[in-house]
Amino acid sequence: MRVSNIVLILCLSTSVFSQDSKFSAQDAISLALEQNLSIQLAQTNVDIASINNNWGNAGALPIITANIANTEALSNIDQKLSSGSEIQRSNVANNTLNSNIGVSWRIYNGYKIKATKERFTTIEQIGEIAFKQQIDQVIYDVLNSYYNIVRLNKQIASISAIIDLSKERLKIAETRFNVGSGAKTDMLQAKIDLNAQKINLQNIQKQVQNSIAIINTLLKREPSSSFEASEVQFSIPTIDYKSLSEKIESQNNDILIAEKERSLLINERKIINAQRIPTATLNSNTFLNRSQASAGLFLINQSYGPNIGLTFGIPIFNGNIYKTQLKVNAVMQKQKGIEVNSLKNDLKRDLLIAYQEYQNAVADAKIEESNVKYAEENNMISTERFKKLQSNSIELRQAQLSLSEAQDRYINAQYRAQVAAYTLKFITGEISKF
Numbered sequence: 001m002r003v004s005n006i007v008l009i010l011c012l013s014t015s016v017f018s019q020d021s022k023f024s025a026q027d028a029i030s031l032a033l034e035q036n037l038s039i040q041l042a043q044t045n046v047d048i049a050s051i052n053n054n055w056g057n058a059g060a061l062p063i064i065t066a067n068i069a070n071t072e073a074l075s076n077i078d079q080k081l082s083s084g085s086e087i088q089r090s091n092v093a094n095n096t097l098n099s100n101i102g103v104s105w106r107i108y109n110g111y112k113i114k115a116t117k118e119r120f121t122t123i124e125q126i127g128e129i130a131f132k133q134q135i136d137q138v139i140y141d142v143l144n145s146y147y148n149i150v151r152l153n154k155q156i157a158s159i160s161a162i163i164d165l166s167k168e169r170l171k172i173a174e175t176r177f178n179v180g181s182g183a184k185t186d187m188l189q190a191k192i193d194l195n196a197q198k199i200n201l202q203n204i205q206k207q208v209q210n211s212i213a214i215i216n217t218l219l220k221r222e223p224s225s226s227f228e229a230s231e232v233q234f235s236i237p238t239i240d241y242k243s244l245s246e247k248i249e250s251q252n253n254d255i256l257i258a259e260k261e262r263s264l265l266i267n268e269r270k271i272i273n274a275q276r277i278p279t280a281t282l283n284s285n286t287f288l289n290r291s292q293a294s295a296g297l298f299l300i301n302q303s304y305g306p307n308i309g310l311t312f313g314i315p316i317f318n319g320n321i322y323k324t325q326l327k328v329n330a331v332m333q334k335q336k337g338i339e340v341n342s343l344k345n346d347l348k349r350d351l352l353i354a355y356q357e358y359q360n361a362v363a364d365a366k367i368e369e370s371n372v373k374y375a376e377e378n379n380m381i382s383t384e385r386f387k388k389l390q391s392n393s394i395e396l397r398q399a400q401l402s403l404s405e406a407q408d409r410y411i412n413a414q415y416r417a418q419v420a421a422y423t424l425k426f427i428t429g430e431i432s433k434f
Helices: 004-012 025-035 037-052 112-178 184-218 241-251 253-274 321-387 393-427
Strands: 063-080 086-108 279-293 300-313
Touching (some): 037 112, 112 184, 112 253, 241 321
Antiparallel strands (some): 279 300
């Protein structure tokens, strides 16, 4: 499938965007692929490479030229012929017509034409891979920004719940203080903790606005435009590391581009070698030469007809330029091979690190999910004990802090797993299937 079809498929996958600036992750991706300027620029590079990739540009087609010249002149004639007669005339009108159609066709040049055509094809393929790479990058950036907003929204919900608990704690502390069964310090500490949570909520809301500005920029919208993530949960896929590791060399965009660049060096070597081989060029010319004068030895002189010939060019010596170019090309191929191997090792390392982060985040999320349940139960018990004067405010405050921290760790663990999952997909070139 041509990569230009990827955009069409992804954009059509959500035919109508959600109303009131409410976006799913797929909505955001589709709009970004439709509007993003970097993708549009990458598409123009593909178009240029596609236009250049033709046999005529590679030199396979003949060159045909037509020339015509018509000259009118007035001249004075003074001719003495061997027969003894003389011709003397003034202001003699002359007309000269010269025309020809020439054809030059290089019918053999050591397969340089074929190598050049292969080079244009490879350049077009590099453009298509780079285009897909830009698409993948945009999808990756959008997903990163989108699920960061989901994370922040979950934190807002969590903090809002903690604020409600803090308000209840303050209410109990105030009641206990008013009836003389509680210390004022308990009430004051409850107010301090409540205000601290309110400030925390404001900071998270500010982060949401900043994240919205970032994703709006990716979608080519005004940074201040309204944006609401319709998804409230993470969508963490199951990752098969072995399957992904087997695909990295055949699907990673950086590796594919590097391999194509190595192919360009091989094509360049063929082109250099072709210039050391004799060439054969077919030449043909059809001409018409006509000269007409009102006086003189020839009143009309006309010749016309075709001709055809074959020209052989044999390179003998050019200062070892081609030999030097071949040596440089061999070193460049070796250099590119080293770069490709280094790139493969780096990507395998990055893939392993991302997978380990994915595993750790998934495991952490499971543990933290349990911790949240334990913290909720602990907070409920501590609240009831505080109401019944069976505990102090320190115990309840610690229970609420434990609940807040557990919820925060749980949300962050899920987000880490989400990011690691599409980082793995991005490295293996499968982010568009996310």
